[in-house]
Amino acid sequence: MNKLFSKTKFYFVAAICMLIPYTASHGESAKEMLIKNLEAAAFSKTNNYLDLVASDLAESLSAFDRVKYLDIKVEVQDNMKTSLSITNVNQIYEGANNAFFNQNTLTYYDDSATINFGLGYRELFYDDKILLGANVFVDYSFDEYHQRSGYGVEAISSVFDVRANYYNAHSGIRSNSKGSEEALDGWDARLDYHMPVGFDLRIFGTYYEWENDADTYKEYGGKYGLAGQYGHVKFEVGYEDNNKADEDLFASVNMVVPLGEEQISANVSRGWMEYISVRDQLYEPVERENKIKVLKIKSGSVIVSGY
Numbered sequence: 001m002n003k004l005f006s007k008t009k010f011y012f013v014a015a016i017c018m019l020i021p022y023t024a025s026h027g028e029s030a031k032e033m034l035i036k037n038l039e040a041a042a043f044s045k046t047n048n049y050l051d052l053v054a055s056d057l058a059e060s061l062s063a064f065d066r067v068k069y070l071d072i073k074v075e076v077q078d079n080m081k082t083s084l085s086i087t088n089v090n091q092i093y094e095g096a097n098n099a100f101f102n103q104n105t106l107t108y109y110d111d112s113a114t115i116n117f118g119l120g121y122r123e124l125f126y127d128d129k130i131l132l133g134a135n136v137f138v139d140y141s142f143d144e145y146h147q148r149s150g151y152g153v154e155a156i157s158s159v160f161d162v163r164a165n166y167y168n169a170h171s172g173i174r175s176n177s178k179g180s181e182e183a184l185d186g187w188d189a190r191l192d193y194h195m196p197v198g199f200d201l202r203i204f205g206t207y208y209e210w211e212n213d214a215d216t217y218k219e220y221g222g223k224y225g226l227a228g229q230y231g232h233v234k235f236e237v238g239y240e241d242n243n244k245a246d247e248d249l250f251a252s253v254n255m256v257v258p259l260g261e262e263q264i265s266a267n268v269s270r271g272w273m274e275y276i277s278v279r280d281q282l283y284e285p286v287e288r289e290n291k292i293k294v295l296k297i298k299s300g301s302v303i304v305s306g307y
Contacts, residue, residue, distance in 0.1 A: 066091045068101070068259055068283035071234065075252035083109035085290065089283045098123040099282045103135075105290045112143035116290045118150075128277040131156040133286075139167075141292045144174040146183040148292050156284070158265050158276045161192040161202075165288045172213070179298040184217075186210035190287060192227070196274070200266035201228040204238075210293050217295055219244045229266070232256050 069089035085107035093100040120135035137150035152165040169183035188208035206223040225238015234254035
């Protein structure tokens with residue numbers, strides 16, 4: 001975290017130094033105008049670039065009409081560990097008010113790759129204002145061949161989302177040259193509130209628990225923050241606190257490829273507790289922990305990987 005603050009401080013001071021000659025001759029209003037112009041230009045360039053990339057990918061995949069969702073995600077923790085993942089959702093069957101789908105994710109994290117294969121079912125109720133779903137997943141880690149199954153339920157609306165997942169590890173204890181490690185069982189529950197601000201912006205809270213098969217290790221805690229989507233960019237920022245470590249900041253950014261039905265329910269003007277149709281959420285990806293949590297024992301020290 002100190003390294004992150006040092007880098008941020010360095011770039012901040014450098015930016016101020018570059019602005020001094022300009023502001024000295026043009027005054028305070030010129031400085032404000034320069035900052036606003038720089039921010040607008042950077043945002044416009046980034047947005048245009050992401051739109052171009054996303055549109056090109058969407059055009060390339062247009063022949064595959066059963067592919068309903070695709071994103072590329074980068075996640076960073078306070079310890080500066082980074083994970084990269086790609087997720088897609090595919091239509092298997094769609095009825096008048098329901099859908100059966102497949103979801104796949106490939107994640108690279110901590111020099112290891114994990115793949116998740118899932119099947120899900122969702123159905124709309126109350127004039128498309130409530131979306132209920134259930135899902136089942138198989139998770140596999142290529143590094144130490146860890147295996148895990150997962151089961152989830154969800155209730156989605158334009159005001160609140162409620163999700164719960166259970167994770168059951170099957171691979172037991174694996175030994176390697178660095179020691180041994182064991183995949184953990186666990187569960188989590190998450191509540192989101194959609195803020196009516198003209199785009200997808202949510203306040204969320206998650207509670208989770210992880211433990212090994214012998215019940216000699218247990219970890220529990222929560223995550224809290226903001227999540228949402230603006231244009232083709234999804235984001236999530238917040239902090240995590242548990243019984244095994246200090247508070248930890250985290251952030252993730254996803255580039256969403258526009259496939260299938262356009263996501264419009266979050267952009268519709270509504271009241272703070274007004275329920276509207278969420279039919280456009282039929283193929284939103286299932287929210288779950290895709291990385292397999294692993295308890296590592298190295299020379300007497302205990303490390304939990306997967307965060």
